Amino acid sequence: MTPPEAGAPFHGVDAQALLSALPDPVALFRPDGQVTLNRAAQARVHQHSPSGDWMALFHAGSVPPIRDAVQAALSGETRQVTVQVVDTVAPGLLTVAPTEDGALLHLHVARDPLEVALELMDGMGLGMTVQAPDTRILLTNDAAARILGMTQEQLLGRDSMHPEWRAVHPDGTDFPGETHPSVQALRTLQVQRDVPMGVYHPGEATWRWLQVTAIPRRAPGASQAKQVTTVFADVTERQQMQAEVRRSERRFRSLVEATTQIVWNTDPAGSLQPPQAPWEAFTGQTPDEYRGAGWLDAVHPDDRAGAISDWQRALETGTLYTTEYRLRRADGAYVPMLTRGVPILDERGQLLEWLGTNTDLSAIREAEQALKVLNAELEARVQTRTEDLSRVTRFSTLLLTAAGESIFGLDARGVTTFANPAAARMLGYSIESMIGQEQHALVHHHHEDGTPYALSDCPIHQTLRDGQTRRVERDVMWHAQGNPVPVAYVVTATHDTAGAVNGAVIMVQDITERVRAQAQLQDLITDLERSNQDLEQFAYVASHDLQEPLRTIGSYTELLARRYQGQLDPRADQYLHFMQDAVTRMRSLIQDLLGFARLSRTDLIFEPVSLDELMQAARQNVQGTLTSGGSQLSWDTPDEVWGQSSLLTQLLTNLVSNGLKFHRPGETAQVHVTSRREGDTVHISVRDNGIGIAPEYHARIFEIFQRLHRRDTYAGNGMGLAICRKIAEHHGGRIWIESAPDQGSTFHLTLPAVPTP
Numbered sequence: 001m002t003p004p005e006a007g008a009p010f011h012g013v014d015a016q017a018l019l020s021a022l023p024d025p026v027a028l029f030r031p032d033g034q035v036t037l038n039r040a041a042q043a044r045v046h047q048h049s050p051s052g053d054w055m056a057l058f059h060a061g062s063v064p065p066i067r068d069a070v071q072a073a074l075s076g077e078t079r080q081v082t083v084q085v086v087d088t089v090a091p092g093l094l095t096v097a098p099t100e101d102g103a104l105l106h107l108h109v110a111r112d113p114l115e116v117a118l119e120l121m122d123g124m125g126l127g128m129t130v131q132a133p134d135t136r137i138l139l140t141n142d143a144a145a146r147i148l149g150m151t152q153e154q155l156l157g158r159d160s161m162h163p164e165w166r167a168v169h170p171d172g173t174d175f176p177g178e179t180h181p182s183v184q185a186l187r188t189l190q191v192q193r194d195v196p197m198g199v200y201h202p203g204e205a206t207w208r209w210l211q212v213t214a215i216p217r218r219a220p221g222a223s224q225a226k227q228v229t230t231v232f233a234d235v236t237e238r239q240q241m242q243a244e245v246r247r248s249e250r251r252f253r254s255l256v257e258a259t260t261q262i263v264w265n266t267d268p269a270g271s272l273q274p275p276q277a278p279w280e281a282f283t284g285q286t287p288d289e290y291r292g293a294g295w296l297d298a299v300h301p302d303d304r305a306g307a308i309s310d311w312q313r314a315l316e317t318g319t320l321y322t323t324e325y326r327l328r329r330a331d332g333a334y335v336p337m338l339t340r341g342v343p344i345l346d347e348r349g350q351l352l353e354w355l356g357t358n359t360d361l362s363a364i365r366e367a368e369q370a371l372k373v374l375n376a377e378l379e380a381r382v383q384t385r386t387e388d389l390s391r392v393t394r395f396s397t398l399l400l401t402a403a404g405e406s407i408f409g410l411d412a413r414g415v416t417t418f419a420n421p422a423a424a425r426m427l428g429y430s431i432e433s434m435i436g437q438e439q440h441a442l443v444h445h446h447h448e449d450g451t452p453y454a455l456s457d458c459p460i461h462q463t464l465r466d467g468q469t470r471r472v473e474r475d476v477m478w479h480a481q482g483n484p485v486p487v488a489y490v491v492t493a494t495h496d497t498a499g500a501v502n503g504a505v506i507m508v509q510d511i512t513e514r515v516r517a518q519a520q521l522q523d524l525i526t527d528l529e530r531s532n533q534d535l536e537q538f539a540y541v542a543s544h545d546l547q548e549p550l551r552t553i554g555s556y557t558e559l560l561a562r563r564y565q566g567q568l569d570p571r572a573d574q575y576l577h578f579m580q581d582a583v584t585r586m587r588s589l590i591q592d593l594l595g596f597a598r599l600s601r602t603d604l605i606f607e608p609v610s611l612d613e614l615m616q617a618a619r620q621n622v623q624g625t626l627t628s629g630g631s632q633l634s635w636d637t638p639d640e641v642w643g644q645s646s647l648l649t650q651l652l653t654n655l656v657s658n659g660l661k662f663h664r665p666g667e668t669a670q671v672h673v674t675s676r677r678e679g680d681t682v683h684i685s686v687r688d689n690g691i692g693i694a695p696e697y698h699a700r701i702f703e704i705f706q707r708l709h710r711r712d713t714y715a716g717n718g719m720g721l722a723i724c725r726k727i728a729e730h731h732g733g734r735i736w737i738e739s740a741p742d743q744g745s746t747f748h749l750t751l752p753a754v755p756t757p
């Protein structure tokens, strides 16, 4: 190699640096056989020979000429050799030049346009293969491998007839290898363009849809193809979208077909041109029959004029065509049709055609008919319902009219909206004169005592305000004549559909009679009380005044007895005895009567009284009976009562002595007294084991002079229990008996407990 000339551009440049920067592979061979590679050479050689053997870059046929060139360089000669490089289709140019200590080899490989194309296609996501005449795959890119679901290595060397290809046509039929576009291109030397092909993707176990173009390559002048280049795109997604579009279009179409019987189109002039398959199918007309305006023959003769004029108007104005006519079906029947046609314009507004539809109206007519029937039925039902309603109304009117009670209806402001005849009668107004009037102002303006009745106090208006039902037992309403009518009433709110109070119904009872009866009763009670007082007065006066003559009779009877006893005949002695007896009894009767009459409410002075103390006093009073007859008296009376102790002592003495007196013959009398506090009262029971009293006498024994036995069996005046009852009642208490013959008796007594301050 000649040294660079002084002043030349590479003067002083470090050869080492230059070599390593060079993108082409460069090798330095020394005479001793050692080889040094630049960076580009190392990268390329190592793909083919792990040991870094430079010669591995070349096909075997190129190795001898390279060796020759090296030898020549070592002896000072520069040579250029054309070589076959293993990883490139295009031949390389190797320049071998002598250096100071060996030979320098520089390899230049022109890039094959095919390789460039492969890369380009890859970048666009298109698969590309290059196949030899025997269909073996020589080259392929990454995209092809990706689309077909294989590695490049698996693809290289495979031919189109390989049994593992699985390909189909769009209709699903098999797509054999010998018919693939690449094979066709090789055979026919014609470009096969955009052939659709389904290829099975083994990795995803799905079918991929490809669009395949195969381009044959022929060496200049040769009659056979040298190679075939196949480019394919994965259109699976596009295919799916198109299928989706087609599906929805079909759906839309079937919808259209379902709703319209016939779709037709005419040229811009309005002339019907074949083919019009739906029209033919429906009418049975042949293309020659309906062509132009022939279709009118299928329209009912009576409807033709209307159809023509509507059609012509639409054609002239270029606006919507709509008409109705009967159209003859292929079987001869006329079907009512709604016909619509629209002008179709292009983007410049130029009329392209008329597109029209005929809709079978018979379904609509049927629906209309059904609707009519339904309507009639509905009307009939409404009619029945109205009759029911008026029956109910009549009935309630009847009820209102016939009701003995007065009934008013008020609106939310208290204005009378209805009144029944009873109401009118009760208050002396006509129904008409009450309706429209404010009820309160008309009939409810004053209280019974003549003071004004404020609206805010009126229970009816309170109900109008709060919706609560109210019952008023005593009030007055004013008669037209000006007198008050005593009334009781119930006022009930009425509600609108939203639930708000919109008025009230008042049912009023005239209680004049009731009030009168009450007043009469009160009068009767007053009368009775007065006559009772009179009686008591009389009894007192009588018994008091009777005492004096009785005392006289008694004294003289005694005198007579003392003086003539035993001196007259025996019968006179007996008469004297009877007289004395009668006087004694009379005295005791008068005393009892006097005692009874003296009992007067006004004299009572109440104080807390211990029942135990009362019982002790009562025992004192019956002491004689107890000691003589061996009778027993016991008590358990821990309570205190509110009353007058002298009267209560008398009461208890009477009960206890009766209990002791009315004992069963041959049995010892036993009387037990208990007390129990019951709320505001004390309940006292006096129980004996005596002869008992049959229930039918239970009430009678408390009346004066009522006795159940002969005096010679049981002594007494029949005043004791009458006095007991009077004392009990004067204390605000009650007395009653619980007894049956031979079962003993229990007298029950209630007295007020000591009031708590």
Ligand code: ADP
Residues within 6 Å of the ligand: 654, 658, 659, 660, 662, 688, 690, 691, 692, 693, 701, 706, 707, 708, 709, 715, 716, 717, 718, 719, 720, 721, 722, 745
């Ligand atoms: P009397 O003065 O006759 O006892 P009462 O008014 O005390 O009058 O009694 C009226 C009648 O009630 C008695 O005659 C008697 O027939 C009946 N009676 C009163 N207490 C008893 C009793 N504990 N057991 C049976 N009968 C009784």
